[in-house]
Amino acid sequence: MTKAGFVMANLFRKKTRTTLTLMSVTMAFLLFGLLQAVNVLFNAGADFIGATRLITQARVSFTQSLPISQLPKIEAVPGVERVGWMQWFGGVVGENDQIVAMATDPLRLRDTYPEWVLPPDQWKAFANTRTGMIAGKLIAERYHWKVGDKIPMKSNIFPQKNGSKDWAFDLVGIYDGKDENWKRATNNVYINYAYFDEANQFGPGRAGIYILKLTDPKYATKVARTIDAMFENSPDETKTQTEKDFNIGFIKQIGDIGLMVRWILFAVFFTLLLVVGNTMAQSVRERVPELAVLKTLGFSDGTVLGFVLAETFALCSLGGLVGLTVATALGWLVEKGAGGQLPLQVDRHVWLAGAVAIVVLSLAVGLLPALRASRLKIVDALAGR
Amino acid sequence: MIKQIVSIAAINLRNIPQRWASSLVIVIGLAGVVAVFSALLAMSSGFASTLESTGSTDTAIILRGGSQSELNSALLRDEVTLLRLEPGIRKGADGKPLASAELIVITELLRKGDTRNGANVTMRGVEPNGFALRPKLHVTEGRMFKPGLRELIVGRGVTRQFDGVELGKTLRMRGSEWTVVGIFDSGDSNESELWTDAEVAQSTFNRRGFSSLLAGLEKPEADAIRKLQAAAKADPRLNVDVQTQQHYFSDQTKQFRRTIGGLAFVVTLIMALGAIFAALNTMYAAVAARSKEIATLRALGFGGLAVMVSVMIEAVVLSLVGGAIGAALAYVLFNNISVSTLGQNFTQVVFAFKVTPQLVVTGLVIAMAVGFVGGLLPAVRAARMRVTDALRAG
Numbered sequence A: 001m002t003k004a005g006f007v008m009a010n011l012f013r014k015k016t017r018t019t020l021t022l023m024s025v026t027m028a029f030l031l032f033g034l035l036q037a038v039n040v041l042f043n044a045g046a047d048f049i050g051a052t053r054l055i056t057q058a059r060v061s062f063t064q065s066l067p068i069s070q071l072p073k074i075e076a077v078p079g080v081e082r083v084g085w086m087q088w089f090g091g092v093v094g095e096n097d098q099i100v101a102m103a104t105d106p107l108r109l110r111d112t113y114p115e116w117v118l119p120p121d122q123w124k125a126f127a128n129t130r131t132g133m134i135a136g137k138l139i140a141e142r143y144h145w146k147v148g149d150k151i152p153m154k155s156n157i158f159p160q161k162n163g164s165k166d167w168a169f170d171l172v173g174i175y176d177g178k179d180e181n182w183k184r185a186t187n188n189v190y191i192n193y194a195y196f197d198e199a200n201q202f203g204p205g206r207a208g209i210y211i212l213k214l215t216d217p218k219y220a221t222k223v224a225r226t227i228d229a230m231f232e233n234s235p236d237e238t239k240t241q242t243e244k245d246f247n248i249g250f251i252k253q254i255g256d257i258g259l260m261v262r263w264i265l266f267a268v269f270f271t272l273l274l275v276v277g278n279t280m281a282q283s284v285r286e287r288v289p290e291l292a293v294l295k296t297l298g299f300s301d302g303t304v305l306g307f308v309l310a311e312t313f314a315l316c317s318l319g320g321l322v323g324l325t326v327a328t329a330l331g332w333l334v335e336k337g338a339g340g341q342l343p344l345q346v347d348r349h350v351w352l353a354g355a356v357a358i359v360v361l362s363l364a365v366g367l368l369p370a371l372r373a374s375r376l377k378i379v380d381a382l383a384g385r
Numbered sequence B: 001m002i003k004q005i006v007s008i009a010a011i012n013l014r015n016i017p018q019r020w021a022s023s024l025v026i027v028i029g030l031a032g033v034v035a036v037f038s039a040l041l042a043m044s045s046g047f048a049s050t051l052e053s054t055g056s057t058d059t060a061i062i063l064r065g066g067s068q069s070e071l072n073s074a075l076l077r078d079e080v081t082l083l084r085l086e087p088g089i090r091k092g093a094d095g096k097p098l099a100s101a102e103l104i105v106i107t108e109l110l111r112k113g114d115t116r117n118g119a120n121v122t123m124r125g126v127e128p129n130g131f132a133l134r135p136k137l138h139v140t141e142g143r144m145f146k147p148g149l150r151e152l153i154v155g156r157g158v159t160r161q162f163d164g165v166e167l168g169k170t171l172r173m174r175g176s177e178w179t180v181v182g183i184f185d186s187g188d189s190n191e192s193e194l195w196t197d198a199e200v201a202q203s204t205f206n207r208r209g210f211s212s213l214l215a216g217l218e219k220p221e222a223d224a225i226r227k228l229q230a231a232a233k234a235d236p237r238l239n240v241d242v243q244t245q246q247h248y249f250s251d252q253t254k255q256f257r258r259t260i261g262g263l264a265f266v267v268t269l270i271m272a273l274g275a276i277f278a279a280l281n282t283m284y285a286a287v288a289a290r291s292k293e294i295a296t297l298r299a300l301g302f303g304g305l306a307v308m309v310s311v312m313i314e315a316v317v318l319s320l321v322g323g324a325i326g327a328a329l330a331y332v333l334f335n336n337i338s339v340s341t342l343g344q345n346f347t348q349v350v351f352a353f354k355v356t357p358q359l360v361v362t363g364l365v366i367a368m369a370v371g372f373v374g375g376l377l378p379a380v381r382a383a384r385m386r387v388t389d390a391l392r393a394g
Helices: A005-009 A015-043 A068-075 A106-112 A122-127 A139-143 A178-184 A193-199 A217-230 A241-252 A257-287 A288-296 A301-337 A347-375 A377-380 B002-014 B016-054 B079-082 B156-161 B198-205 B221-234 B245-289 B291-299 B302-336 B357-384 B387-392
Strands: A054-057 A080-088 A091-093 A099-103 A132-136 A150-155 A166-177 A187-194 A206-215 A238-242 B059-064 B099-110 B118-126 B136-142 B151-154 B170-174 B175-187 B194-199 B212-216 B240-244 B338-342 B348-352
Touching: A005 A106, A005 A301, A015 A257, A015 A301, A015 A347, A015 B079, A015 B245, A054 A217, A054 A241, A068 A080, A068 A206, A080 A106, A080 A193, A091 B002, A099 A106, A099 A193, A106 A122, A106 A187, A106 A206, A122 A132, A122 A166, A122 B245, A132 A139, A139 A178, A187 A193, A206 A217, A217 A238, A238 A241, A238 B212, A257 A288, A257 A301, A257 B016, A257 B245, A288 A301, A288 A377, A301 A347, A301 B118, B002 B016, B002 B302, B016 B245, B016 B302, B016 B348, B016 B357, B059 B221, B059 B245, B079 B099, B099 B198, B118 B198, B118 B348, B151 B156, B156 B175, B156 B338, B156 B348, B170 B357, B194 B198, B198 B245, B221 B240, B240 B245, B245 B291, B245 B302, B245 B357, B291 B387
Parallel strands: A099 A187, A132 A166, B118 B194, B151 B175
Antiparallel strands: A054 A206, A054 A238, A080 A099, A080 A206, A091 A150, A132 A187, A150 A166, B059 B212, B059 B240, B099 B118, B099 B212, B136 B175, B151 B194, B170 B175, B338 B348
């Protein structure tokens, strides 16, 4: 019998116990996978964005619009290649679904967001259609929109000049992302700013926030400081930061939920540690005479230690793999079910964290019993002392 | 029968200390489940109770039609003037309609310990009636702001969560400077706001209108709100949504409750399953270790059912102990911890975790259920054990 075979045979000698322990480990890793994915959602969601763009918002709050009159001054700052802007439209479609709809200048959007993939003729159509709108692939799929459709949309902020909040736009293009991460972010809708600006009742000239594409990311700090200094003490003071920081700030607004998730993870893991650890300890306790026999037969202390550790490791990794696999499947289902609204990705980061957890867990619960097994005195153990 | 059960269960429970290591698995497993469950739902019930106590039934909130929250709403001066005269609004002490036109402006403050990302906080400009409509609100430190001056009073929740809002501090907003002159307590979501005089806010921030109109309702309130809604609808000059404050806030609560409730359900379910497996493990081991003892009892004439019930009792008692420890942990660690999250106006709502008695009871019921299920199969095995085999074995 090989050593590996011996370990497996030992493991499945008490089928009920092993199966049950395996199930609790599986459950724990299922939870671990899902919660870790939620954690990633809260913390590193903005990782792929990088620092090539700056966002200039009103210093008091990004919900406060900046005036369009600031545009030429911002454009004149050295290091700024192209400036776009976005005004939050407060779009509501279908049965009262709030969506992310931004009024923006089409060609500037194209220049500042090369990550969006849209055929050139559709960009052109967006720029040339007054009531034009483009939608991300995911949101278009969710509402079954096709290019050429007239999309009715309410705004919960802006009425038209006639007082009506029912707007309608012509869908002239559906954009996709340049890679996986950006593809997953195609949940937004852009409408033509020129039309919005003249048709809304509150009057023209509000840009919202500015998006600055830099000639080189290394100018980010300098450009940000220059712009904020330029508007200091004016009625429209600004705060300029990288797009990544802006997004992190946005997510942080949701508050202490990330912290809660970490607490839960900790509680789950601690519980798991004790449950598995206890079972392992018990199984070693019961086998003390057998281990003594092994040693009598000439197996070294190190080999016996290895046997016990290998057993824990097998248990933890099997449970861990199954748990993480189920978590991945569930995450995928949730993502599909929510139409990309909740990108619960049990991706390689989560798997990596899971792998680390498996190793840590195996060592934590296996080491004590294993050491005890390796230190057994044959005489005492055989005598049942 | 009962006597048999009691005596066996007593033996079992009394010798738990001798095999505490394996029994501990159930206790710790259930402590984990109940602690996580209570903590999550304490968050949701804390948020709900904060908003619910803000929303009273005898006050109406009037927003621009279709705007859903104060942030998106805007009412012009003329509209406000018209609205004040609508039927259904009760009179204040001065004989005039008891209504407060309010303006909200969002500002960013730094959370304690954060130096980079600001979080949105509501600054609310109110009319004097705003205080009459919120009788729970009292300035407990410093003094009230003076009309016409750029002075602020700050909610207790804001002072707990954010930096730079202590008495006497100056806040800069859009080129203007504001002095914090007082701190108020209200026990509801207003505590998450900065308050000032509506007119000062209007002139400083160059706003001509308001965000909302808060109006006290005549009695009976149900009739008054209907009258007010009908009158506002009939007036072609107005395009507004009229609802009770309670209705306005309950919508927000529902969404949060659904999210956290869903999370709690999934997490508790998975953890409970894990705990059931652990409990099964422990109880099987306990039954196996005592097989001789059980067989002896059977041989002495104790019934199979009595043995079974006694095993179940042990599992449930261990689970309950675990559950109680978990609930106590959640209480000690989380009760009254102050946190904040985004509310309807895209601003922070500060609230505290509330580990309510009801939550604790639910947690214990879950623990009991887990213990019951975890004990059932091992108990059946114990009852079915063949006396002769068990006596001969080992």
